[in-house]
Amino acid sequence: MEKPLWxxxxxxxxxxxxxxxxxxxxxxxxxxxxxxxxxIMTLIYMAVALGYGAxxxxxxxxxxxxxxxxxxxxxxxxxxxxxFAISLIMAYFAIPRxxxxxxxxxxxxxxxxxxxxxxxxxxxxxxxxxxxLYFFAAFLVFTGIKMLVMVxxxxxxxxxNKFLMWLKSKLPVSDHHHGEKxxxxxxDTTTGKLKWxxxxxxxxxxxxxxxxxxxxxxxxxxxxSITKDPFIVYTSNIFAILGLRNLYFALDAMIxxxxxxxxxxxxxxxxxxxKLFAAPIIxxxxxxxxxxxxxxxxxxxxxxxxxxTKGQKA
Numbered sequence: 001m002e003k004p005l006w007x008x009x010x011x012x013x014x015x016x017x018x019x020x021x022x023x024x025x026x027x028x029x030x031x032x033x034x035x036x037x038x039x040i041m042t043l044i045y046m047a048v049a050l051g052y053g054a055x056x057x058x059x060x061x062x063x064x065x066x067x068x069x070x071x072x073x074x075x076x077x078x079x080x081x082x083x084f085a086i087s088l089i090m091a092y093f094a095i096p097r098x099x100x101x102x103x104x105x106x107x108x109x110x111x112x113x114x115x116x117x118x119x120x121x122x123x124x125x126x127x128x129x130x131x132x133l134y135f136f137a138a139f140l141v142f143t144g145i146k147m148l149v150m151v152x153x154x155x156x157x158x159x160x161n162k163f164l165m166w167l168k169s170k171l172p173v174s175d176h177h178h179g180e181k182x183x184x185x186x187x188d189t190t191t192g193k194l195k196w197x198x199x200x201x202x203x204x205x206x207x208x209x210x211x212x213x214x215x216x217x218x219x220x221x222x223x224x225s226i227t228k229d230p231f232i233v234y235t236s237n238i239f240a241i242l243g244l245r246n247l248y249f250a251l252d253a254m255i256x257x258x259x260x261x262x263x264x265x266x267x268x269x270x271x272x273x274x275k276l277f278a279a280p281i282i283x284x285x286x287x288x289x290x291x292x293x294x295x296x297x298x299x300x301x302x303x304x305x306x307x308x309t310k311g312q313k314a
Contacts, residue, residue: 002229002230002231003231007059007231008231011052011235011238014048014052015112015238015242018045018048018242022041022105023105026041027101027102030098030099030101030102030180031098031101032097032098033097033100033101033246033249034249035249035250037249038246038247038248038249038250039250041246042243042246042247042250045239045242045243045246046243048239049072049239049240049242049243050069050072052068052235052239053065053068053069053072053236056068056232056235060232062287063287064227064229064232066287066288066290066291067226067227067229067232067236067287068227068232068235068236069236069291070226070287070290070291070294071222071223071226071227071232071233071236071237072236072239072240073294073295073298074219074222074223074226074268074272074294074298075219075222075223075236075237075240075241076240076243076244077261077265077268077298078215078218078219078222078265079215079219079240079241079243079244079247080251080258080261080265081215081262082211082212082215082244083244083247083248083251085208085211085215086104086107086208086211086248087248088158089158089204089207089208089211090103090204092158092159092204093200093201093203093204094177094200095177095200095201095204096177099179099180099201100248100249101245101249102180103201103204103205103208104208104245104248105245106182106205107205107208107209107212107245108241108242108244108245110205110208110209110212111209111212111216111241112238112241114209114212114213114216115212115216115220115234115237115238115241116234118213118216118220119220119230119233119234119237120230122220122221122224122233123224123228123230123233126224126228133224133225133228133276134276134277136221136224136225136273136276137221137225137272137273137274137276137277138273138277139221139273140218140221140222140225140269140270140272140273141269141270141273141274141277143218143266143269144266144267144268144269144270144273145266145270147262147265147266147269148263148266148267158207161207163207163210164203164207167203167206167207168203171198171203172188172195172196172197172198173197173198173199173200173202173203174186174197174198174199174200175200176199176200177199177200177201178199178201180201181199181201181202182198182199182201182202182205183196183197183198183199183202184196184197184199185197212241218269219237220233220237222269222272223236223237225272225273225276226272226290258301258302258305259305259308259309260301260304260305260308260309261298261301261302261305262301263301264297264298264300264301264302264304265297265298265301267297268293268294268297268298271290271293271294271297272290272294275290
């Protein structure tokens with residue numbers, strides 16, 4: 001993918017090191033993650049991601065550096081909706097908090113693989129048919145407008161999810177938790193023979209992976225509208241996703257404080273899509289303009305949300 005193998009090796013080496021430290025040292029045993037630890041780990045992951053962005057800036061140039069940071073910020077903010085969906089899934093299946101970290105680890109692992117496939121496919125299509133970028137841009141503008149219209153409407157309900165209904169109709173699912181296990185062997189109620197059952201944690205993991213694929217439909221076109229470089233697209237995406245797991249434990253109890261962030265995120269998507277359509281008329285906007293607008297809109301959305309929801313309870 002254009003970039004030398006050592007660059008990809010460096011990136012995957014950093015990701016693998018983070019996972020080894022996380023799973024092999026910090027969280028060898030299942031335990032509940034507190035708010036303070038969640039914030040500290042999130043800040044560490046953000047520092048690594050932005051430090052990597054500084055290296056991209058130095059190694060590949062200012063344009064690539066600005067594209068990486070813009071993509072990282074957009075993806076990280078889009079992940080807020082993903083966190084909300086994960087929170088609903090965890091609550092619906094009553095997943096004990098001490099097992100949630102392990103569940104999210106495998107959820108993120110799946111996301112890393114699926115994003116890689118989607119980004120590789122998207123890159124190949126754009127390489128062959130560059131006009132697809134305008135389709136992505138139109139989709140982003142449509143998504144942004146739809147988000148503005150739908151803000152404040154009734155929240156999603158896990159029990160009404162058609163994919164969940166289909167899973168339950170096709171797969172044997174246990175009614176009870178079995179510790180950290182995703183599948184268990186239990187006697188069949190009709191035959192008495194042992195067979196494999198999905199546990200509530202197992203079906204929750206499938207739903208979390210499915211939710212990430214759905215959210216990737218927004219985030220992948222968004223980042224391709226910022227840059228066509230698959231290296232920048234994938235690395236910024238993955239670093240944002242890696243921070244998602246730790247951010248979940250901090251935001252699970254205060255997601256309502258980001259109530260108005262969707263407005264600014266919707267405007268960012270419209271801006272990113274709209275600038276592609278405007279390029280033939282006004283020319284290509286410098287990367288610093290895109291980065292500045294993105295930071296101001298998202299930062300303003302966070303600040304306004306915190307001011308308007310001050311004192312509110314979930």
